[in-house]
Each structure stands twice: as structure tokens, then as C-alpha cells.
Amino acid sequence: xxxxxxxxxxxxxxxxxxxxxxxxxxxxxxxxxxxxxxxxxxxxxxxxxxxxxxxxxxxxxxxxxxxxxxxxxxxxxxxxxxxxxxxxxxxxxxxxxxxxxxxxxxxxxxxxxxxxxxxxxxxxxxxxxxxxxxxxxxxxxxxxxxxxxxxxxxxxxxxxxxxxxxxxxxxxxxxxxxxxxxxxxxxxxxxxxxxxxxxxxxxxxxxxxxxxxxxxxxxxxxxxxxxxxxxxxxxxxxxxxxxxxxxxxxxxxxxxxxxxxxxxxxxxxxxxxxxxxxxx
Amino acid sequence: xxxxxxxxxxxxxxxxxxxxxxxxxxxxxxxxxxxxxxxxxxxxxxxxxxxxxxxxxxxxxxxxxxxxxxxxxxxxxxxxxxxxxxxxxxxxxxxxxxxxxxxxxxxxxxxxxxxxxxxxxxxxxxxxxxxxxxxxxxxxxxxxxxxxxxxxxxxxxxxxxxxxxxxxxxxxxxxxxxxxxxxxxxxxxxxxxxxxxxxxxxxxxxxxxxxxxxxxxxxxxxxxxxxxxxxxxxxxxxxxxxxxxxxxxxxxxxxxxxxxxxxxxxxxxxxxxxxxxxxxxxxxxxxxxxxxxxxxxxxxxxxxxxxxxxxxxxxxxxxxxxxxxxxxxxxxxxxxxxxxxxxxxxxxxxxxxxxxxxxxxxxxxxxxxxxxxxxxxxxxxxxxxxxxxxx
Numbered sequence: 001x002x003x004x005x006x007x008x009x010x011x012x013x014x015x016x017x018x019x020x021x022x023x024x025x026x027x028x029x030x031x032x033x034x035x036x037x038x039x040x041x042x043x044x045x046x047x048x049x050x051x052x053x054x055x056x057x058x059x060x061x062x063x064x065x066x067x068x069x070x071x072x073x074x075x076x077x078x079x080x081x082x083x084x085x086x087x088x089x090x091x092x093x094x095x096x097x098x099x100x101x102x103x104x105x106x107x108x109x110x111x112x113x114x115x116x117x118x119x120x121x122x123x124x125x126x127x128x129x130x131x132x133x134x135x136x137x138x139x140x141x142x143x144x145x146x147x148x149x150x151x152x153x154x155x156x157x158x159x160x161x162x163x164x165x166x167x168x169x170x171x172x173x174x175x176x177x178x179x180x181x182x183x184x185x186x187x188x189x190x191x192x193x194x195x196x197x198x199x200x201x202x203x204x205x206x207x208x209x210x211x212x213x214x215x216x217x218x219x220x221x222x223x224x225x226x227x228x229x230x231x232x233x234x235x236x237x238x239x240x241x242x243x244x245x246x247x248x249x250x251x252x253x254x255x256x257x258x259x260x261x262x263x264x265x266x267x268x269x270x271x272x273x274x275x276x277x278x279x280x
Numbered sequence: 281x282x283x284x285x286x287x288x289x290x291x292x293x294x295x296x297x298x299x300x301x302x303x304x305x306x307x308x309x310x311x312x313x314x315x316x317x318x319x320x321x322x323x324x325x326x327x328x329x330x331x332x333x334x335x336x337x338x339x340x341x342x343x344x345x346x347x348x349x350x351x352x353x354x355x356x357x358x359x360x361x362x363x364x365x366x367x368x369x370x371x372x373x374x375x376x377x378x379x380x381x382x383x384x385x386x387x388x389x390x391x392x393x394x395x396x397x398x399x400x401x402x403x404x405x406x407x408x409x410x411x412x413x414x415x416x417x418x419x420x421x422x423x424x425x426x427x428x429x430x431x432x433x434x435x436x437x438x439x440x441x442x443x444x445x446x447x448x449x450x451x452x453x454x455x456x457x458x459x460x461x462x463x464x465x466x467x468x469x470x471x472x473x474x475x476x477x478x479x480x481x482x483x484x485x486x487x488x489x490x491x492x493x494x495x496x497x498x499x500x501x502x503x504x505x506x507x508x509x510x511x512x513x514x515x516x517x518x519x520x521x522x523x524x525x526x527x528x529x530x531x532x533x534x535x536x537x538x539x540x541x542x543x544x545x546x547x548x549x550x551x552x553x554x555x556x557x558x559x560x561x562x563x564x565x566x567x568x569x570x571x572x573x574x575x576x577x578x579x580x581x582x583x584x585x586x587x588x589x590x591x592x593x594x595x596x597x598x599x600x601x602x603x604x605x606x607x608x609x610x611x612x613x614x615x616x617x618x619x620x621x622x623x624x625x626x627x628x629x630x631x632x633x634x635x636x637x638x639x640x641x642x643x644x645x646x647x648x649x650x651x652x653x654x655x656x657x658x659x660x661x662x663x664x665x666x667x668x669x670x671x
Contacts, residue, residue, distance in 0.1 A: 172362040172366040175353075175360075176368075177368075177379075179358065179360045180379055180383055181354040181380050181383030181384050182354065186383060190383075195369065
């Protein structure tokens with residue numbers, strides 16, 4: 001009995017040591033970023049790893065005063081919100097059709113959507129530049145140019161997640177709603193969507209994170225005077241130096257919405273990722 | 281209320297799998313029809329075809345005066361209770377019951393014809409909405425009162441017991457006041473005690489509403505206790521349609537005789553022989569003299585093999601033992617199952633095992649050899665080839 005207790009204790013300590021190490025590796029960059037955001041440039045250069053000698057708000061104020069950063073913030077919020085909304089609506093409709101409606105070629109069509117996940121972003125940069133440029137649609141340079149690629153790249157993974165959630169809905173429940181007076185649209189709107197909230201939350205957050213951090217399309221498809229946050233962050237880096245405190249302050253502002261969204265939706269994300277994995 | 285008529289209905293799944301074959305049945309207005317049969321016999325498929333949840337491969341289904349082959353489930357004016365309740369987990373009991381009414385178009389009986397103008401239309405719409413809300417509330421409260429679930433209306437399904445959930449599922453049907461109620465094994469997920477209680481409640485509900493009800497079950501006790509008539513199915517085919525007592529007393533074939541009744545009917549492979557002008561059922565371990573009125577029906581089987589069937593309560597029961605000159609089966613007691621009100625004796629007669637339902641006070645021990653009287657007038661003879669009942 002004593003032997004078992006010792007072994008148990010050793011495993012307990014080991015397990016918690018590994019978890020603590022993982023937590024440190026994950027959280028420390030964020031903590032360091034937050035501390036750097038509230039210290040002076042000199043302090044950051046002299047003692048980059050220690051606690052700030054003096055907590056200051058000047059970096060945040062400076063970043064917020066910068067018109068370019070604020071406008072990039074607004075651009076990112078607007079673009080990501082609209083793109084996510086459109087992507088989720090389209091993905092939910094397609095996923096419901098793939099999961100619940102019988103039609104010829106549905107399996108092939110679904111596989112075609114999944115193939116979209118295997119296309120690297122960089123392969124599409126030149127074709128998209130030509131398609132959206134003056135010789136094509138002529139919308140390159142503005143935010144609208146980014147919406148198409150963002151939605152297009154969000155659809156495959158979104159459809160995959162939502163199709164799983166819709167397919168896992170109890171068939172009797174959908175039959176009951178049909179008898180209760182729902183058309184296919186009614187089943188989708190009144191039964192499938194409310195019951196797939198965890199999967200929808202997962203799709204919203206996953207896509208928002210991806211779009212919020214997206215750099216390659218923003219760099220190549222946006223024109224001067226129209227930036228998103230990942231591009232705006234590069235402005236804090238000069239040719240020979242980097243304003244580390246202001247960069248950190250900007251990063252804090254960038255990360256805040258994501259953390260807030262994640263904290264409120266983490267339960268849904270976990271449930272959404274496992275939704276449909278097992279029969280309940 | 282409406283009559284439901286199925287004419288030559290069949291269901292063929294991909295791969296030419298025929299789940300239901302040439303199904304002909306008329307369910308009368310206000311009748312409680314039970315479909316019973318083993319798993320995979322096509323009873324649920326038939327019910328789902330009536331509901332419109334399965335396409336009909338052949339034949340015609342009529343509800344009332346309307347052929348509904350190509351009518352959507354929502355437009356058939358039916359309501360259905362599912363085996364696993366199928367309640368919407370994100371809605372309260374009230375919302376679950378009100379949902380089907382919200383999905384329906386509501387006609388304002390006092391609407392003024394020809395009214396136009398944006399404000400007038402807006403006002404009419406708002407008034408109609410209020411009327412609809414009030415009507416929904418009235419119907420839900422009425423159904424909740426019938427089922428005694430008023431105190432559950434604000435709860436969500438996960439906070440309800442199995443019996444309460446099933447009551448809500450029934451309530452969801454009642455509020456619609458449909459032409460036909462469909463039940464797809466609604467009591468299968470309940471424990472034995474709750475099943476008995478709900479069985480009574482559904483029967484009471486039918487007596488009160490007098491609506492046409494079609495009830496699918498694999499439990500023959502439910503079928504016998506609830507149905508006005510019973511359809512026994514096997515391999516997609518109707519075996520017999522009859523009232524519970526008729527089905528029990530006059531089974532059409534060996535399958536129906538064996539399926540209906542607990543414990544099931546005892547079957548013996550035997551031959552018919554003629555001896556001293558009497559026809560007897562001859563088995564290796566016993567010979568039973570048949571009643572004179574059987575003669576015309578079984579004479580042609582003289583010297584041929586038949587299946588002799590007798591229910592447990594017709595062997596060794598007090599009534600059987602009280603008969604004069606009743607033929608007897610000599611057998612050995614293998615197992616004794618005292619049930620309180622009766623005792624089941626698992627007997628061995630030669631190579632055959634059979635069950636006798638005897639008086640609970642009858643004294644016997646395992647291994648005893650006893651002679652059990654048989655009520656021959658209640659027994660049956662079946663044709664070996666066709667399995668049809670001869671007597």
C-alpha cells in the first residue's frame with residue numbers, strides 16, 4: 001500500500017511538473033509581451049526578462065494615437081467580422097445539405113470541398129493577384145479583395161466541422177420536426193442550427209483567429225493606405241531597429257479581443273471539436 | 281379523425297431489399313390499431329410510410345379522403361411519438377409542445393377581407409400574432425392538463441424522467457389535434473413499471489380523444505392490452521389482422537400462435553392416427569384423443585405429420601384438471617417457476633419440452649413424473665407444409 005502511494009506521488013509530481021513546464025512555455029511569451037508593453041524602452045533594453053522598474057501607459061497611448069494602427073484595427077475588425085459571418089452562413093447551408101439531404105453527386109462535391117484544404121495559400125497568390133487586379137475584377141487594393149480569399153479558404157474546414165455536427169443530430173429529432181411542420185429550411189433553421197451551436201462557435205472562432213492573423217494575402221492584395229493589423233504591426237520595425245515596447249503594446253491590443261472571445265467560448269470550442277466523435 | 285387505408289403498399293430499399301410487401305389494411309376512423317412483430321418485420325417502415333418519412337415504393341396510402349403518397353409529412357395532419365421521445369433539447373417543455381403550432385399558418389377568423397395599406401396590414405399582422413399566441417397557450421395548457429404535466433412546462437427535457445419525457449412527446453401530439461396519431465415503439469425505453477403505467481395512460485387518452493391511432497410495438501403484451509385490432513407482421517407481410525382475443529384464440533398460423541401469448545404456445549411434432557373410430561394426436565410419449573367436432577377438419581391428415589399446439593394454461597391448469605376424461609400428457613418436472621398467482625412448470629415429455637401454467641398451490645418437486653390434463657377443445661392443429669391452422 002505504501003509502495004503504491006509513493007509511486008502515485010512520483011507520478012503526480014512528474015505529471016504536474018510537465019504540465020507546469022508546458023504552461024510556462026505557453027504563457028511566458030504572453031506575460032513577457034504584456035510586461036514589455038508597460039515598461040520604458042530603456043528598461044526593456046536593460047532588463048528584458050525582469051519585472052518593469054516602472055509601469056507606464058505611454059506605449060499604449062502612443063500606439064492608440066497612431067492613426068494608421070487605429071484604422072488597421074477597424075479594417076481588421078470589419079473585414080474579419082463580415083468574412084466570418086458570410087463564411088459561416090455559406091458553410092452551414094452547404095454542410096446541412098451534405099449531411100442531411102440526398103442528392104446526386106453529394107459525396108464527390110463534398111470531397112471537392114475538402115480538396116480545398118490541401119491547397120497552400122501561397123500557390124494562389126499569383127493567380128489571385130491577376131484575377132483581382134486591373135486586368136481582372138479590378139478590386140485589388142481594397143478590403144473587398146481580401147474577403148473572397150478569406151471566405152474561400154474558410155469554407156472547407158468549416159463545412160467539414162459543421163457537416164460532422166449536422167450528421168450527428170439524432171435522425172428522430174429531424175423526423176419529428178418534419179412531422180411538426182418544418183420544411184427542409186425549417187429543419188435547418190429551427191432544429192439543426194440551434195443544436196449545433198458548439199460547432200458553430202468553433203467555426204466562428206477558428207476562422208476569426210485565422211483571418212485576424214492572416215498576413216500573406218493582406219501583404220499582396222492590399223494597397224497603400226489600406227492595411228490590416230498584421231501589416232500594421234510591421235510598421236513598428238525599422239530598417240535597423242525595432243520599437244520593442246510599442247510593438248508589445250500593439251500586440252497586447254491585438255491579442256485582447258481574441259483572448260476575450262476565447263475565454264467566453266472555450267467550453268463551446270472543446271465541445272465543438274469533439275462533437276459527432278461518439279454517439280451520445 | 282380519419283380512416284387510414286393502405287392498398288398494395290410496398291417498400292423496396294436499394295439493392296432490391298423488400299421491407300414491406302403488398303400491405304393491405306383499412307384502419308377505421310377512431311380505431312386503435314397495433315402493428316406487432318419481431319425486429320425487421322417492416323412494422324416501423326410501414327408506420328413511417330404513413331407518416332411520410334419514408335417514400336412509398338408501390339401502392340397507395342389514403343388518410344381521410346386524400347391520397348397522401350406525395351404529400352409532405354407536415355401536410356398530412358398526423359402527429360407522431362418516437363421511441364426515443366425526440367424532444368428538442370434546447371427548448372422547454374412548453375416550447376416543445378408549442379413548436380408544431382408555431383410552425384403552422386394561423387387564420388384569423390375575424391380578418392376583414394380586402395384590407396390594405398401598410399399600417400392596416402401591420403396592425404392585422406400584430407393582431408394575428410397575438411391571437412396565435414393566445415391560441416397556442418390555450419392548447420398547450422389544455423394538453424398539459426390532460427397529461428398532468430403543468431408543473432413541468434418550464435423544464436428542459438434533460439431535467440425530466442423517461443416517463444415524463446414520453447408524456448411531453450404525447451402532449452406535443454395532442455396540441456395539434458391531428459387526424460391520426462402514430463406511435464413508434466413509444467414505451468421501449470421505459471422501465472417495466474413505467475411501461476405499464478404509460479400503457480394505461482395511452483389507452484385512456486384514446487378513449488378520451490377517440491382519434492385514429494396506429495401503434496407499433498414488438499411487445500405482444502402491449503399489443504394485446506391496447507389495440508382494438510392487431511396486425512401481426514413477419515418478413516414484411518401481414519400474417520393476421522384480428523381483435524386481441526380472436527388473435528389469441530384463433531391464430532391463423534404457427535407464427536402468430538407462437539408470437540402471441542406469454543409464455544408462448546407449446547408445439548409438438550405429431551401425427552394423426554385413427555383408432556377405434558376416433559382420431560388421436562400421436563406423439564412418441566403421448567396419445568391424445570381429439571374432440572369429435574375436429575373430425576371433419578383433420579380427417580385428411582390421418583397418417584400424416586402435423587404440428588399440435590396447446591397453450592400453457594390449457595395443460596395441467598385447474599380448469600383442465602377438472603374436465604372429465606380429459607386426455608393426459610405424462611411428463612417429468614424440470615423447473616418450477618412460482619409466479620404468485622400461478623406457477624409455471626417446465627416439463628419434459630419424451631424428447632419434447634413444454635410449459636404448463638398450473639395452480640400455484642399444486643405441490644410437486646423437480647424430477648416428479650406427473651400426468652397433466654389437456655383441454656383439447658382449446659388446442660390447435662397446424663399443417664406442417666403451409667403452417668396454417670387447421671383447427
